[in-house]
Amino acid sequence: MSGRHPPGPWPDWDPPADPGEPEVILAPDPAGCAAVGATRLAAAIERAAAARGRADVATTGGSTPAGIYAALAARPRRERLPWATLHVWFGDDRFVPRDHPDSNVGPLDRALVAGRAPEGPLPAANVHPFPVDEVMASGAGPAACAARYAEEIRAALPATANGLPAFDAILVGLGPDGHLLSVFPGSEVPTGRDLAAAVPAPTHIGPHLPRVTLHPAVLDATPVLLAVAFGPGKAAIVSRLLDGPRDLAALPAQRARRAGASWILDEAAAAELRTRG
Secondary structure: OOEOOOOOOOOOOOOOOOOOOOEEEEEOOHHHHHHHHHHHHHHHHHHHHHHHOOEEEEEOOOOOHHHHHHHHHOOOHHHHOOHHHEEEEEOEEEOOOOOOOOOOOHHHHHHHEEOOEOOOOEOHHHEEOOOHHHHHHHOOOHHHHHHHHHHHHHHHOOEOOOOOEOOOEEEEEOOOOOOEOOEOOOOOHHHOOOOEEEEOOOOOOOOOOOEEEEOOOHHHHOOOEEEEEOOHHHHHHHHHHHHOOOOOOOOHHHHHOOOOEEEEEEOOOOOOOOOOO
């Protein structure tokens, strides 16, 4: 790591020419995926806390994280994790208030956050959502929200050699259209050089709400990247993502198809893969 983020223009964040292939881990069902994901995430948190006294993890929304949160909150793991050192960020969110049912923060709040979840072990001050509520109250929009979040991340996290924030782990889901974060097929976000960006409401997939997202280049910089998919509805896209040719414009989730990443799939999601883990 090179310390805090350097001033001036951000460097080029194009994906590597030869990113390699991820580890594929098969579980029998969604609960198995959650168990594996929680084990990998807990290990990353403990390593970072031991090495530097703090762990910074970026998470996601949708159906992916809820089971992992529940597994982290279950005893005996909840007694072992260094919750006071854990800081949770978000790879993307919908531009809605935190208490809205479509907010990506809700599942974390309900499972882990002190004062919001019963016996929540994660200090509320250690949760860093996109500042949607504050920006909405000011009358500003998603672009302002993204810019403020980028500045918060730059101030809090160390930077890698090419100026990307150094998360200790990132958890992402895989959308049925091949998106991840809020980077959809055909998105202009990857061609930009903003750490966080506003995304218009998608028309092809719900919920049809404007969004804010981190740049997918952050996925290249983390030592622990967990991509999770489960259920038969993901089988076709998982096969395209892992077995098919690379085409990041059409399949942005292939940004997570790299060496060092772990794809955690249940049997249903992996059913159409030619090569299984």
